[in-house]
Amino acid sequence: MLRAGARHPDAGPSTSSDAMDMEQVYATLNEYLQMEHKFQPNLCLPNESENGEVTTGARDGAAHVIRCLKVWYDLPADVPIDAISLLDRFLTKMKVRPCHVPCITVACMNIAIEQYAQNNKEARKVSIEELVSISQSACTARDVARMSRVVVDKLALASGARGVTALHWLRLVRALLAPHCPKDQLPPESELVNLLEIVVCDAECVNARVPELALVLLYHKLEQQLVETSRQTGAPLPEQAYQLFEVGAQLQQYCHMSDASLVATRSRVRHVLARYEARAAAPQRQRLVWRLSERTLKVLRPTDRLTSLLPTIEEQHFAVEATPTRNRSGSECSVSEETSDWPRSPVLPVYCDN
Incomplete structure (x- = not known):
């Protein structure tokens, strides 16, 4: 038995304008199912x-x-x-x-x-x-x-032909659920699209059926909102929430989604979202590293004319008898100083006569 307000995709046409719009949505659903493979x-x-x-x-x-x-x-x-x-x-x-x-x-x-x-x-x-x-x-x-x-x-892509992606399915499932859900409880499309982008970027969900992926994402977000509302108000879930889940069960049956496949898709989606949220909540300790190509590095800092070998500096050798005898003063030797300050140190070794 269907609850009040619930409508099966196989139900007959109605005379209202909303029903005419829903008939168009159901026609789109049948079209998407035919092109799914x-x-x-x-x-x-x-x-x-x-x-x-x-x-x-x-x-x-x-x-x-x-x-x-x-x-x-x-x-x-x-x-x-x-x-x-x-x-x-x-x-x-x-x-x-x-x-x-x-x-x-x-x-x-x-x-x-x-x-x-x-x-x-x-x-x-x-x-x-x-x-x-x-x-x-x-x-x-x-x-x-x-x-x-x-x-x-x-891929035999025809010019101007539109491919049916997970985003089209997500919008379609949201449109099917809209007549049975209050506007304040219907998940915003922007949040659903953000979740979809996270999921499709992970190879764990790449082979999931697209209608299953859309249905799981929509009800995942819907469950989060219902649980949050129930926790804030302290009241149990309303009767309309159970009606939404019944609509989802009817859509699952209409699209020939098996329970095992749907549960597997739901598990993969939750695992991917949980891993993404944990990664986003973790503190970012990675340092910013700029990676430059060799061509860019030469433009920023030209090194093509520089060589790694320096010419040898020849020291001057004096004769022993021509070398004046000098004694070092009582100051400390510069070798004992800190070598880290040597390029900036103004102190030089001093030589004086007796």
Whole structure:
């Protein structure tokens, strides 16, 4: 039995305008389910490279570079999520060398920026040259353009076609839950997107089903809000909270999510978020280190004309009979002084006659 207000995706159409909007949401849900297999990655990367393979650490590093580029250029969340999806799908289909991963990463970011500009009918804000310069990928703009064509060809990306990513699923699941959740309890989209960016940058969740990932993230944030509200007010969970969980169970059944798979995805997501929060809460003791290339170092401090070998200084040798006899005064020898102050010390050894 459904509780009051709960509506199954298979329910019949209604006459209200809200019901018409929900019918469109359900139609989008069916469309996403049909295209799910096309955009689902299946990575099998080793933790350590034995035969020159790309590791999970290299993949996570590339994903974090994409996220840093998003923050640097203040790009919308659609761009990095789409770029990481392209990267995972390309690594699933093609076997690449680790030295090509930086170029592939910038190429996926380039494709995502271009697709976002085409879908929203706006001018592109970031050029390929800027991506190459900031990412420090050690490749040229021509290399990125050529690699972008390879990625488009191997993934069969149609011009102007929109890929269904985890962000689309997250917005769709949030829209499905909105009619059953008060506006003050519905998790903000910005917070959900931040959690999604954290999760997709970790290889532990890369092979999880995208609808499961969206459902787990939404209810993870919703549970946190409900527990926090219940602790502040001291009251038990309201009846509407149980209705929200029932809607989630209905969506799970409609999308054919098994309990075992959903529990596994929930465990991985919580582990990744807990590890991220622990890392963020730990004090930062790492010192800031600037790493410069040889070319940049020569520009900042030219050393091409300097040599490591210095010419030998020949000492003057006097005859024994020509050398005047001198006695050292009663002052202390300079050898006993602190050598650390020697370059700055004005004291010099003094010689005097008898």
